Amino acid sequence: MNQVVQFGTMQMLVESLLDGFVSTKDVLSAGDFGIGTGEGVDGELIIIDGVAYQIDGEGQVHEVGPDFPIAFGNVHKGDFEFLKEYEDITLKELQDEIVKEVKTKSLFFAFKIEGDFDAVQTRSANKSTRPWPSLSQIAEGQNVFDTTDTDGIMVGYYSPKLFQGAAVPGFHQHYLSNAHDFGGHVLGAKLKHVKVSVQMLSGLDLRLPAENADYRAADLTQLDHLNAAIHAAES
Amino acid sequence: MNQVVQFGTMQMLVESLLDGFVSTKDVLSAGDFGIGTGEGVDGELIIIDGVAYQIDGEGQVHEVGPDFPIAFGNVHKGDFEFLKEYEDITLKELQDEIVKEVKTKSLFFAFKIEGDFDAVQTRSANKSTRPWPSLSQIAEGQNVFDTTDTDGIMVGYYSPKLFQGAAVPGFHQHYLSNAHDFGGHVLGAKLKHVKVSVQMLSGLDLRLPAENADYRAADLTQLDHLNAAIHAAES
Numbered sequence: 001m002n003q004v005v006q007f008g009t010m011q012m013l014v015e016s017l018l019d020g021f022v023s024t025k026d027v028l029s030a031g032d033f034g035i036g037t038g039e040g041v042d043g044e045l046i047i048i049d050g051v052a053y054q055i056d057g058e059g060q061v062h063e064v065g066p067d068f069p070i071a072f073g074n075v076h077k078g079d080f081e082f083l084k085e086y087e088d089i090t091l092k093e094l095q096d097e098i099v100k101e102v103k104t105k106s107l108f109f110a111f112k113i114e115g116d117f118d119a120v121q122t123r124s125a126n127k128s129t130r131p132w133p134s135l136s137q138i139a140e141g142q143n144v145f146d147t148t149d150t151d152g153i154m155v156g157y158y159s160p161k162l163f164q165g166a167a168v169p170g171f172h173q174h175y176l177s178n179a180h181d182f183g184g185h186v187l188g189a190k191l192k193h194v195k196v197s198v199q200m201l202s203g204l205d206l207r208l209p210a211e212n213a214d215y216r217a218a219d220l221t222q223l224d225h226l227n228a229a230i231h232a233a234e235s
Numbered sequence: 236m237n238q239v240v241q242f243g244t245m246q247m248l249v250e251s252l253l254d255g256f257v258s259t260k261d262v263l264s265a266g267d268f269g270i271g272t273g274e275g276v277d278g279e280l281i282i283i284d285g286v287a288y289q290i291d292g293e294g295q296v297h298e299v300g301p302d303f304p305i306a307f308g309n310v311h312k313g314d315f316e317f318l319k320e321y322e323d324i325t326l327k328e329l330q331d332e333i334v335k336e337v338k339t340k341s342l343f344f345a346f347k348i349e350g351d352f353d354a355v356q357t358r359s360a361n362k363s364t365r366p367w368p369s370l371s372q373i374a375e376g377q378n379v380f381d382t383t384d385t386d387g388i389m390v391g392y393y394s395p396k397l398f399q400g401a402a403v404p405g406f407h408q409h410y411l412s413n414a415h416d417f418g419g420h421v422l423g424a425k426l427k428h429v430k431v432s433v434q435m436l437s438g439l440d441l442r443l444p445a446e447n448a449d450y451r452a453a454d455l456t457q458l459d460h461l462n463a464a465i466h467a468a469e470s
Contacts (some may be wrong), residue, residue, distance in 0.1 A: 163460065206438045210438070216338065
């Protein structure tokens, strides 16, 4: 059984540690499906069948080159199992259905949602410049995009609540339309007719920026800041 | 750079998930230095140069066989670097010195403390029986051992605070005397003359009991219980 490979932590983003400490090449060598963000929160990434796409801060889709620097990402070797088809359901309702089907909140798993969507809302941010801003400053400057009647794919991960702060707790998914004209970090969606596949994962292969001086020097022992960010994201 | 491989989580122990879900053979295939505990908190384990020893609940030391079931463990491929020699220092003081030397609290690292000890205090528990008791019930029944003028080795890990609940936060070390007549989970020590080696680690390779029905079914989403246990351990 595969693990989810995670580069960096959610805490790093909250604490403005936004250096791209790995390249797309490194990330793709760890898996062929995934999600992530570039250095300085440079757009949203989605990896499908070994190809990494960026939805930039203006909503434009690009395939990214092997040396593109990545600040945070989740990736794994795809070996999905078809779960079920669903019709006329919100993303939130679908997530509850998926948890019922897999019958556990204690394991990491990957999922893929493919098909026709009535509506998808995403966000993406333009790359920040050094010194890196706070994640809340980035959130203020990000763009929110809406589309209707789109066909495409969501790729995402479920992480058990225990790992909040290290990982993004619960569901986290990015979207790319089949026409490559829409995508990003998914805020919400209404699904018309989709095929859902799931891959249970045996654990977490977490790779930290061990050679990064800012990461090593950062005071990451005060968890109040992180907990406030998690609380704000959940409310 | 190697990762620390961790089998299971601290939360599992707090939530009475004490099945031995891996064998010593599995653990040794992931590394040749480490610490852990057997199924049902069956003593304390220390792995030195690829050999796994158990200090049982009565303080007796045994080499464990390949099929011995393990409920929790940390292990890695040893490639330590000599750091410094220290004399007449408490374990707590030495830990502060090690953090000063490695200059980070943001990375996992392994350490080895070898030499002469004025005093070492350890604990170890006898194996519980199913249904597994709570960790606090186990703590009530554990034995505490003291010795003076001992020579031996401590093996341990430092885990960044972010990972508390998944890992044991901060320092965690087990001891084995060279005569194999004393050891366990270290509660405190006074070090006479020791050689300290350290190995920085690039991340965490966490392996969960993905096939274990009790683990999958457990409600691990309520973190209050876990946080209370962490708070109790720290106070």
